[in-house]
Amino acid sequence: xxxxxxxxxxxxxxxxxxxxxxxxxxxxxxxxxxxxxxxxxxxxxxxxxxxxxxxxxxxxxxxxxxxxxxxxxxxxxxxxxxxxxxxxxxxxxxxxxxxxxxxxxxxxxxxxxxxxxxxxxxxxxxxxxxxxxxxxxxxxxxxxxxxxxxxxxxxxxxxxxxxxxx
Amino acid sequence: xxxxxxxxxxxxxxxxxxxxxxxxxxxxxxxxxxxxxxxxxxxxxxxxxxxxxxxxxxxxxxxxxxxxxxxxxxxxxxxxxxxxxxxxxxxxxxxxxxxxxxxxxxxxxxxxxxxxxxxxxxxxxxxxxxxxxxxxxxxxxxxxxxxxxxxxxxxxxxxxxxxxxxxxxxxxxxxxxxxxxxxxxxxxxxxxxxxxxxxxxxxxxxxxxxxxxxxxxxxxxxxxxxxxxxxxxxxxxxxxxxxxxxxxxxxxxxxxxxxxxxxxxxxxxxxxxxxxxxxxxxxxxxxxxxxxxxxxxxxxxxxxxxxxxxxxxxxxxxxxxxxxxxxxxxxxxxxxxxxxxxxxxxxxxxxxxxxxxxxxxxxxxxxxxxxxxxxxxxxxxxxxxxxxxxxxxxxxxxxxxxxxxxxxxxxxxxxxxxxxxxxxxxxxxxxxxxxxxxxxxxxxxxxxxxxxxxxxxxxxxxxxxxxxxxxxxxxxxxxxxxxxxxxxxxxx
Numbered sequence: 001x002x003x004x005x006x007x008x009x010x011x012x013x014x015x016x017x018x019x020x021x022x023x024x025x026x027x028x029x030x031x032x033x034x035x036x037x038x039x040x041x042x043x044x045x046x047x048x049x050x051x052x053x054x055x056x057x058x059x060x061x062x063x064x065x066x067x068x069x070x071x072x073x074x075x076x077x078x079x080x081x082x083x084x085x086x087x088x089x090x091x092x093x094x095x096x097x098x099x100x101x102x103x104x105x106x107x108x109x110x111x112x113x114x115x116x117x118x119x120x121x122x123x124x125x126x127x128x129x130x131x132x133x134x135x136x137x138x139x140x141x142x143x144x145x146x147x148x149x150x151x152x153x154x155x156x157x158x159x160x161x162x163x164x165x166x
Numbered sequence: 167x168x169x170x171x172x173x174x175x176x177x178x179x180x181x182x183x184x185x186x187x188x189x190x191x192x193x194x195x196x197x198x199x200x201x202x203x204x205x206x207x208x209x210x211x212x213x214x215x216x217x218x219x220x221x222x223x224x225x226x227x228x229x230x231x232x233x234x235x236x237x238x239x240x241x242x243x244x245x246x247x248x249x250x251x252x253x254x255x256x257x258x259x260x261x262x263x264x265x266x267x268x269x270x271x272x273x274x275x276x277x278x279x280x281x282x283x284x285x286x287x288x289x290x291x292x293x294x295x296x297x298x299x300x301x302x303x304x305x306x307x308x309x310x311x312x313x314x315x316x317x318x319x320x321x322x323x324x325x326x327x328x329x330x331x332x333x334x335x336x337x338x339x340x341x342x343x344x345x346x347x348x349x350x351x352x353x354x355x356x357x358x359x360x361x362x363x364x365x366x367x368x369x370x371x372x373x374x375x376x377x378x379x380x381x382x383x384x385x386x387x388x389x390x391x392x393x394x395x396x397x398x399x400x401x402x403x404x405x406x407x408x409x410x411x412x413x414x415x416x417x418x419x420x421x422x423x424x425x426x427x428x429x430x431x432x433x434x435x436x437x438x439x440x441x442x443x444x445x446x447x448x449x450x451x452x453x454x455x456x457x458x459x460x461x462x463x464x465x466x467x468x469x470x471x472x473x474x475x476x477x478x479x480x481x482x483x484x485x486x487x488x489x490x491x492x493x494x495x496x497x498x499x500x501x502x503x504x505x506x507x508x509x510x511x512x513x514x515x516x517x518x519x520x521x522x523x524x525x526x527x528x529x530x531x532x533x534x535x536x537x538x539x540x541x542x543x544x545x546x547x548x549x550x551x552x553x554x555x556x557x558x559x560x561x562x563x564x565x566x567x568x569x570x571x572x573x574x575x576x577x578x579x580x581x582x583x584x585x586x587x588x589x590x591x592x593x594x595x596x597x598x599x600x601x602x603x604x605x606x607x608x609x610x611x612x613x614x615x616x617x618x619x620x621x622x623x624x625x626x627x628x629x630x631x632x633x634x635x636x637x638x639x640x641x642x643x644x645x646x647x648x649x650x651x652x653x654x655x656x657x658x
Binding site: 008067 | 177235
């Protein structure tokens with residue numbers, strides 16, 4: 001089986017992630033037939049309302065990865081200003097290079113082929129800890145986060161407990 | 167998760183050094199790897215901002231973004247310069263990697279021989295060390311005995327073992343071949359191996375050196391090629407690689423200029439493509455992308471120390487065409503949408519099925535159950551349809567987030583006919599319904615409808631499981647374009 005650039009690079013990343021796993025992150029292709037479709041688990045960062053939770057998500061890579069970024073989608077409910085109600089994650093590192101239609105992201109924050117799955121997942125972890133309410137994907141969550149922080153935290157904590165079956 | 171035991175999946179990585187006594191080589195190996203493809207540098211090129219990438223990688227990056235991926239400084243393909251010193255370093259590291267890694271992974275079986283004792287390796291002596299080696303230590307034990315030894319002894323051992331390895335791997339046709347130079351106070355010319363006084367060497371190199379090892383060296387006959395003095399191996403290999411570059415430079419393959427596509431009419435572009443011997447099929451957009459990709463492949467190949475043949479490049483272009491080049495995937499602008507994964511997958515699988523060596527039987531057995539389910543589902547759909555009296559399939563839509571497993575009415579006759587023809591599991595080639603591209607297009611619409619809703623976990627799990635079944639469609643490129651508009655990124 002010959003591998004194209006995207007597949008080979010993803011295998012390489014998978015190898016690195018298994019040999020040297022970063023803390024709080026597990027990721028890998030769902031099946032070896034399709035290296036462009038990954039599943040990952042992210043631990044809720046400590047000291048945030050997400051602490052203690054484990055959040056499954058899927059990553060879908062385009063055929064021209066790493067020149068274009070993957071998309072990431074949480075598989076469970078996540079109440080967060082930068083996560084769409086559908087679970088789709090909206091952070092600058094996942095936005096393709098080139099012109100920024102919204103003019104709020106600097107180019108240095110956006111996708112570049114030198115980024116990797118590991119960096120994406122680490123960025124998502126820090127996004128969980130520090131939401132960016134400039135470009136909310138979930139307006140309700142953003143509003144609550146800005147105006148009624150304790151209510152937001154209580155809601156997140158409740159959903160984390162629910163997701164753990166407590 | 168699957169265990170990637172297959173050799174094809176066994177990709178060497180810098181993290182392989184972790185857990186071995188040579189873990190310090192991990193950053194060394196990382197330095198030899200490209201930031202874009204994470205593989206060893208292939209024809210490394212320097213950018214104007216002094217960063218290095220594989221020729222193909224940086225050319226692709228620049229064609230997408232015109233910026234250095236590391237520092238985002240604007241750059242142009244024409245300003246790239248080769249980094250040949252790094253290329254040689256990478257080659258040298260790659261060549262020694264396997265031996266080093268094997269050595270690092272096996273516990274030392276050789277007694278601590280000091281390098282000078284290892285000296286000229288007579289075969290009998292080597293045998294002896296090998297024999298006494300395993301006695302002391304169980305060769306099955308994978309754990310190196312780091313803890314019990316001082317670092318220094320360990321280092322000596324490493325050196326000795328590496329020397330041993332080198333000697334083992336040095337091809338030596340002559341059994342009486344003696345590694346040590348005769349003690350005559352003379353040195354050998356690194357090129358022709360003629361022995362002379364040390365101070366004569368420079369002059370000799372400049373003037374009278376014949377340029378290749380002389381078989382009839384006065385002092386000792388040297389079998390051609392096989393036993394060059396190991397005291398100068400790096401110098402020799404450097405020299406040969408430089409010679410090969412020199413040879414290549416005599417007849418350099420010409421780089422292709424970039425075209426200003428906006429200035430070209432369709433016919434002119436087609437003419438350019440056919441002049442290059444490339445396909446002229448497809449939309450304007452595809453033609454441009456194909457031409458661009460060919461230029462990228464071609465120019466990167468010009469940088470290579472071992473350029474590929476034109477036919478190999480054409481194969482690479484074909485590979486690209488089957489995966490990345492297809493409109494609807496790459497043109498989607500970075501997979502801003504969920505549907506893209508499906509499309510990409512469908513195309514990857516399509517390409518796999520089209521492959522000559524494709525094992526149709528295995529495929530049929532593997533997915534036999536799924537095909538059966540699909541047929542059953544289709545049947546159910548028909549029943550429901552007749553009961554409902556209209557084409558709405560409210561139920562099926564509800565259970566699949568993206569509606570991927572929805573069977574459109576258009577497909578039903580195909581599936582039914584299929585089942586009527588043979589009861590055996592159908593092979594993928596003939597399960598492809600003629601209507602597949604429009605259907606996939608439709609799927610996207612359905613996906614868009616659902617986009618606002620939260621997708622339940624179950625729906626997605628099912629969606630993934632069922633995804634495989636619908637995939638065998640190999641989309642007709644022309645129609646694909648029209649039906650498959652690049653999805654509008656839903657974010658922000």
